[in-house]
Amino acid sequence: MSEAPVVETVELTKIYGEFTALDHLSIRLEKGQILGFIGPNGAGKTTTIKILVGLIRPTSGKASIGGVDCTSDARKIKHLVGYMPDTFGSYDNMRVREYLDFFGAAFKIPRKQRQDRISASLAITGAAHMADLYVESLSHGMKQRVAIARTLLHDPPVLILDEPANGLDPAARVEMREILLNLAQRGKTLIVTSHILPELARICNMVAIMTHGKLRAFGTLDQIMQNVRHQRMIEIQLLSEEDVSQAAEILRENLGQAANVTQAPSEMMVRFNTTGNEQSLAVALQRLVSAQVRVSQFREMQQDLEDAFLSVTQQDKAQATVGEAQA
Amino acid sequence: MNNPIVRRELIGALRKPNVAALEVAWLAVLAAVIVLRWPAGGRVNLAGTQAQQVLSLLSWTILVGMMLVAPAFPAASVVAEKRSGTLALLLNSPLSPASIYLGKLIGALGLPILLMLLTIPGMTACFAMGGVSLVHQVLPLYLIFIMVAMESAAVGLYVSIRVNDVDSGIRLTYAVLFVLDLLLLIPYRLVADTQNPTFLLMGRWLASFSPLPAMLHVLGANSVHAGNSVNGGSSVIFRFVICALVLSGVLGLLSIQRLGQWLFDRPRASGKITDDRSTKVQAYRRIMYLWFFDPQRRSGLIGPFSNPVMVKEFRTSRFGRSHWMMRLVGICLIVSLGLMLAAAYGSINFQPQTLGELMVMFQVTLIVLITPSLSAGLISSELQNQSWQLLRVTPLSPASIVLGKLLSVCRTLLLLLFATLPGYAVMLVIDKGQASRVVTVLITLGLIALFCLMVSSAVSSWFRKTAQATALSYGLLLGLFGGTLVFWAGRGTLFSLSLVAAILKYNPLAAALATIHAPGFNDYNFVLANWWFMLAVMGIAAIVLVFRTWRLTRPD
Numbered sequence: 001m002s003e004a005p006v007v008e009t010v011e012l013t014k015i016y017g018e019f020t021a022l023d024h025l026s027i028r029l030e031k032g033q034i035l036g037f038i039g040p041n042g043a044g045k046t047t048t049i050k051i052l053v054g055l056i057r058p059t060s061g062k063a064s065i066g067g068v069d070c071t072s073d074a075r076k077i078k079h080l081v082g083y084m085p086d087t088f089g090s091y092d093n094m095r096v097r098e099y100l101d102f103f104g105a106a107f108k109i110p111r112k113q114r115q116d117r118i119s120a121s122l123a124i125t126g127a128a129h130m131a132d133l134y135v136e137s138l139s140h141g142m143k144q145r146v147a148i149a150r151t152l153l154h155d156p157p158v159l160i161l162d163e164p165a166n167g168l169d170p171a172a173r174v175e176m177r178e179i180l181l182n183l184a185q186r187g188k189t190l191i192v193t194s195h196i197l198p199e200l201a202r203i204c205n206m207v208a209i210m211t212h213g214k215l216r217a218f219g220t221l222d223q224i225m226q227n228v229r230h231q232r233m234i235e236i237q238l239l240s241e242e243d244v245s246q247a248a249e250i251l252r253e254n255l256g257q258a259a260n261v262t263q264a265p266s267e268m269m270v271r272f273n274t275t276g277n278e279q280s281l282a283v284a285l286q287r288l289v290s291a292q293v294r295v296s297q298f299r300e301m302q303q304d305l306e307d308a309f310l311s312v313t314q315q316d317k318a319q320a321t322v323g324e325a326q327a
Numbered sequence: 328m329n330n331p332i333v334r335r336e337l338i339g340a341l342r343k344p345n346v347a348a349l350e351v352a353w354l355a356v357l358a359a360v361i362v363l364r365w366p367a368g369g370r371v372n373l374a375g376t377q378a379q380q381v382l383s384l385l386s387w388t389i390l391v392g393m394m395l396v397a398p399a400f401p402a403a404s405v406v407a408e409k410r411s412g413t414l415a416l417l418l419n420s421p422l423s424p425a426s427i428y429l430g431k432l433i434g435a436l437g438l439p440i441l442l443m444l445l446t447i448p449g450m451t452a453c454f455a456m457g458g459v460s461l462v463h464q465v466l467p468l469y470l471i472f473i474m475v476a477m478e479s480a481a482v483g484l485y486v487s488i489r490v491n492d493v494d495s496g497i498r499l500t501y502a503v504l505f506v507l508d509l510l511l512l513i514p515y516r517l518v519a520d521t522q523n524p525t526f527l528l529m530g531r532w533l534a535s536f537s538p539l540p541a542m543l544h545v546l547g548a549n550s551v552h553a554g555n556s557v558n559g560g561s562s563v564i565f566r567f568v569i570c571a572l573v574l575s576g577v578l579g580l581l582s583i584q585r586l587g588q589w590l591f592d593r594p595r596a597s598g599k600i601t602d603d604r605s606t607k608v609q610a611y612r613r614i615m616y617l618w619f620f621d622p623q624r625r626s627g628l629i630g631p632f633s634n635p636v637m638v639k640e641f642r643t644s645r646f647g648r649s650h651w652m653m654r655l656v657g658i659c660l661i662v663s664l665g666l667m668l669a670a671a672y673g674s675i676n677f678q679p680q681t682l683g684e685l686m687v688m689f690q691v692t693l694i695v696l697i698t699p700s701l702s703a704g705l706i707s708s709e710l711q712n713q714s715w716q717l718l719r720v721t722p723l724s725p726a727s728i729v730l731g732k733l734l735s736v737c738r739t740l741l742l743l744l745f746a747t748l749p750g751y752a753v754m755l756v757i758d759k760g761q762a763s764r765v766v767t768v769l770i771t772l773g774l775i776a777l778f779c780l781m782v783s784s785a786v787s788s789w790f791r792k793t794a795q796a797t798a799l800s801y802g803l804l805l806g807l808f809g810g811t812l813v814f815w816a817g818r819g820t821l822f823s824l825s826l827v828a829a830i831l832k833y834n835p836l837a838a839a840l841a842t843i844h845a846p847g848f849n850d851y852n853f854v855l856a857n858w859w860f861m862l863a864v865m866g867i868a869a870i871v872l873v874f875r876t877w878r879l880t881r882p883d
Contacts, residue, residue, distance in 0.1 A: 050883075053720050057882040074882060078722050089714035091643040092492075098642050101628050105635035106721035111628050132600045132625065150717075 004067070006031050006189045007052065007158060012061035014047050014213075021047045023213040024061065029191070029206060031157070034184050036204030037193040038309055044213040045193045046086070049160050052191070053083040065158050079107070082151025086162040086193075088143045090135045096122070096146055097131040100153060107154040121149035125179055141172035148179060159183060160191045165199055177203050201305035209312045216312045224308050234281065236288070237297035238268045247293045254284055271301075330426055332417070336434020340400055346438065353392060353442055357449050360388045366456075378456035383546045385453060386468050387813050389446050390475065390542055393439055394508060395802050397476040401435035401483030402500035403493045403794050405586075410492065415591060424586035428579060432480055439476035443469065467545045467564050474571035475538050479504060481575035485582045488590070494708065494793035498700040501801045505696060507574075508537045509809060513688065535566035536574065543816065600625050636723065636731025637738075644701065644735070652742060659746035662689065683761070683768070684845035686750040690772055691836045693743055695808050698779035699800035701739055704793035705732040705784050706876065711792055715879065725877040733784060740776045764842055767854060771839040778835060778861045779804055785868035788875035808836045815847070832856050 007029040014022040022044045029035050037045050050056040051063050054074030063070040065080045091099060097118060104114040122128045127145040130138065138146065144164055151159050164180070165173050173196065180203050184190055194200050200207070207224045209217040217224050238244060244265045251261045251272055259272040274281065285298050340346055364381045408414035417427055450468075453459050482503050487496045515530030534540055544563040601612050601623045612621050629638045663686075709715040718728060751765050783800040790796035811834040818827040831837040831851060838857035840848040 054882055055716060055719055071882070075722060078720055081720070083720045085713070085716055087713040089712060089717045091639065091712070091714060093643050094639075095626075098626055102635050102639040102642075103717070103721065105629040105633075105638070106718075106723050108722065111631055114628055132603075 036200035039210035239294035332430025397479035405487035541567040634731035640735030683843035702783035781868035
């Protein structure tokens, strides 16, 4: 039996006039999971996030965090969620410690505990050395750390981070990844949006792909990859350049034009796509070997989250084109 | 027009919808002014009295319009580019700092000149009525308007280059112009009776930075303050033109000098804390800053009974930090004690009323100048910096947010008011019979402070940009406190006494001056009416502020 969901949306919809920003979104997250929320600009990610933190009222549907309704009980939600928007929202003339002190006081954290919370939050995000710096003097990466520290102050079970890795250099991104993994290990449930998909793939155990306000794919990373994997790309490494054309011919005969067999003689490589199962691949390999083609490697190319995302968005575009043509 | 900045600035300004709205409003105001004073009987006085009345009302309207509109765009012009990063691109282009400055200056003058052009039909109508001199009145008036626009643009651009955010630029520009246009008239007022030629000359030249003496001269009134002439024939206009040109030129040169690449050559604040520095430095700073007022002291946590928003406002406001507050209070104390000493030693032959007038003017000026700068950004700056959504996700209630923000400004204003109180002690020493008046004045001053605070805060809640909120707040308050005094300055000559009394009833400064029996205000008694007016406006402003804040904290 699965655990009670920490974050749940049911048929969540938001309509602005004639524009549907969010279309019947249903997702479910359990404790300690990290959801990678991906989609192109205008896909509805930020709208979903703002509904979850009680900044936007949905047109229909329900959203809850820890069983608390995000719309009707927005006050309780504020204690359950740590929200980091895509903009920092800084106050000039304030030191980092004062900035965190203000939010700590706003969340009514008793004074005696507040100092410890501030220090702990800064330590978790690797920002302890920034405590006395002025907020406006921080670099972008430093501000992102302080922003995450702010979300941790009141120790919420759910953290919602909008583009935390945006604008960070590679080293800072690695550090950010470690911070987020550390938070998940501490039992926090995280919702993270990002355009840097390889980074997300490394930290997320759940993925939601959205386009045009609709949820296109949702599940664990493996499930997503399985679902979007309509064609597998196989790569065959040969020992000799002369074998390339022969191998390509055999594959075309066996797999047909749909396999889209391509040759790369200089690399001594042949590639093809297939929807076939392991059995059919074994047959193709056997044919090549029987025809004296010297195969050194026969491997499936790994697809990543980026491929999955592109695959979903391309399907979406194709559907839109068909829709327009029919109209 | 070869300068690309001129084209961009002009086109950029004229494309703005609020500029189109401003032009329409401007035309409506001009039309209303002319209709208001146009002879209704179908007969025109051959002596030209009616034409003069229309001319003066129209001219004062144009002057006030110029004073309010001309500084707004230049004050934001450079700093906005600095913030958006386009100034770095401009400085990196082959354009010289001088051409950038000239482009900005000419661009900034575009709108005021357009507004001036729109006044030509009205002026022509006055001229056509007869009794108005083209050479001695119409042309000098336009010269004054052009100089006001140029002076405002030069001040605005200079300030804009120096500051780091748009609303500071707007605030500081209007504050400087307030000093130039109004406060510099005070020294002449003080020395007018001394007959000391050196003091008189200095007072005259200082007053010449303001366009008001020149305006009053052209329009036939003799003085800024009744009975005290600042004029010397046409030399009043000449002096004003010279002052405006010199000031604009000097500020222009300083601006060009500053508009170099090194404008951006600033290190990030190192965030030094006194506690982490050497014992010697710690001891020095603690003595110099009296321990508590050291800006580099590690501040304590927000207390359990403190409103976090109030503390946050103190900390984020540049002048909210205790060391700045103490500096400001110190200056107020020095000015106030200076007046007291001057009166005690009889170096200036002040009557209690004159001292009271000076005190009231000083305090009201402080309140009107400082309050909008503190409160016009209370809500709008949060919206502009996008920190409002962070406040929305905290459990803070709208009431707590509003209260914290208002309290933060109240403390500053209270400190300032208390710091200026010693002057009243002198009044009471000289004449104990003034006690009840002083109390009434103090109540009026308290109400004025709250009035300015509530109006600026309500305005702040309607804007997403602090610069706009600040400009409108200053516009409203300066229009009420300073603009209506223009009618008083022309009482009996340009405006009827009944009209002046009816208008002054709404001016809290006039109410305070009337209470203290300041010279020129002895005949008025409208303090109660003015209190009711202020209370009514404060009530409306409070409702607006609370409603808007509540609305802004609700889910969209």
